[in-house]
Amino acid sequence: MTQENTCYLCGAECEVGLMGNHRITSYRCAYCGVYGIHRHAAINHERDETAKWKAACVLAERRLQKLDNFIILPESVGEVLGRPTTTIESLLASYPKTPLELLDRSLLNLSRMVKHPGNIIHIPEDHPTVLFSQTTEELVYVIDQFQKLGYIDHDRNVIVNFTSEPANVDRSPMYLINNGFYIQAEGLRRIDELTRTSAGGKPQAFVAMWFDKSMDDIYDNGIEPAIGTDCGVKCVRMDNIEHNNKICDEIIAEIRKSSFVARAACQ
Ligand SMILES: [Zn+2]
Numbered sequence: 001m002t003q004e005n006t007c008y009l010c011g012a013e014c015e016v017g018l019m020g021n022h023r024i025t026s027y028r029c030a031y032c033g034v035y036g037i038h039r040h041a042a043i044n045h046e047r048d049e050t051a052k053w054k055a056a057c058v059l060a061e062r063r064l065q066k067l068d069n070f071i072i073l074p075e076s077v078g079e080v081l082g083r084p085t086t087t088i089e090s091l092l093a094s095y096p097k098t099p100l101e102l103l104d105r106s107l108l109n110l111s112r113m114v115k116h117p118g119n120i121i122h123i124p125e126d127h128p129t130v131l132f133s134q135t136t137e138e139l140v141y142v143i144d145q146f147q148k149l150g151y152i153d154h155d156r157n158v159i160v161n162f163t164s165e166p167a168n169v170d171r172s173p174m175y176l177i178n179n180g181f182y183i184q185a186e187g188l189r190r191i192d193e194l195t196r197t198s199a200g201g202k203p204q205a206f207v208a209m210w211f212d213k214s215m216d217d218i219y220d221n222g223i224e225p226a227i228g229t230d231c232g233v234k235c236v237r238m239d240n241i242e243h244n245n246k247i248c249d250e251i252i253a254e255i256r257k258s259s260f261v262a263r264a265a266c267q
Pocket of ligand 1: 010029030031056
């Protein structure tokens, strides 16, 4: 395999192209999704395999959230070639900061991988970026914790077809990795809990207001301090969040995640 057809971040074989006067290499990776990287950003991190893998984990999450298709630059400058931009540093800053955040975001990724809770999930042992892991040891740890918490269990067909007691079935994390698993009711309960709060664990308020610069003062000096600082609730204003889906879908998704909607009226 040559470097020309492998993903810059995770090293998987993928479709590679050039754009923006050949200064940006574009990738369509089965794990990281669709992204482009400017040659200067790529050179800056060429030898930092840990940073590249962590960024690949964040991209795997964005692919599942349908928030990929952006360009990585040495410095973020808004839009380039009609796509949002980011930096490797910003992706690294989005990597989970605590072990509990890592587990919560991994569980949310699992929920995004299935259309129905009865669908089986397979995590490739050599590529566990959706679980924010790099090595088999790290993957086994996450799977083991999920199993102990009752979030996941192995292929139920094994139990159905098993002639002796289900207790004799191999329940090791490696068995789940090799044979796949299902999200259990306890896992669904936790996913529901997480999707009702923001990524930082705080309750969220959706601020419905006019898209206009004249509203910035009202938001920055009135609404955000009152709801965010005084009440400890995360404020979400539509033009302040990253998205590349249709705006109506994003508004509906954010309202669903919010505990309440604050409406800012103006004359
Ligand atoms: Zn990749």
